[in-house]
Amino acid sequence: MENxxxxxxxxxxxxxxxxxxxxxxxxxSIRAKFSKEVLNQRIAKLCKACHRHVHRTLKERELAVQFHSVELLREHPxxxxxxxWLKDKPDDFSPRLSRRKRK
Incomplete structure (x- = not known):
């Protein structure tokens, strides 16, 4: 599904x-691991809630090194x-923000 x-x-x-x-x-180190094309083309379509949660949970370096695909993101506990928790909520549901989870 596109949307x-x-x-x-x-x-x-x-x-x-x-x-x-x-x-x-x-x-x-990132440029050595990924080509310029890969750096610019690895984009996922995420809802605002999931996007916000990903960035609240993981640091940018962790995203680049360990969680650089949707499949890898799904494996993070x-x-x-x-x-x-979110997938069964109505499409217009927007969770309230809590404190940052990063450690």
């Missing part, structure tokens, strides 16, 4: 999530739990 979130599957407004955050594109 559904790649994490939770809800049909709602989508945002573009750079799976390898743009802020780390200039890092030598905190994101998996959030998606499992």
């Amino acid at each position: 559904c979130c790649e994490l939770c599957g809800r049909m709602t407004g989508l945002t573009r999530h750079h799976l390898i955050p743009k802020r780390v594109h200039r890092s030598e 905190d994101i998996q739990a959030f998606v499992d």
Whole structure:
């Protein structure tokens, strides 16, 4: 489905999530690992709630090195739990923000 979130599957407004955050594109270690094309093309369509949760849960470097695909994001326990909770909510449901989860 074209208009559904790649994490939770809800049909709602989508945002573009750079799976390898743009802020780390200039890092030598990231450039050695990924081609310029890959850096610019790895984009996921996420609902605002999932996008916000991903960035509240993981640091940009973690996203680039360990969680640079939708499949890898789904394997993260905190994101998996959030998606499992959110996927059955109505499409117009927007969760309230809680404190940052990053450690």
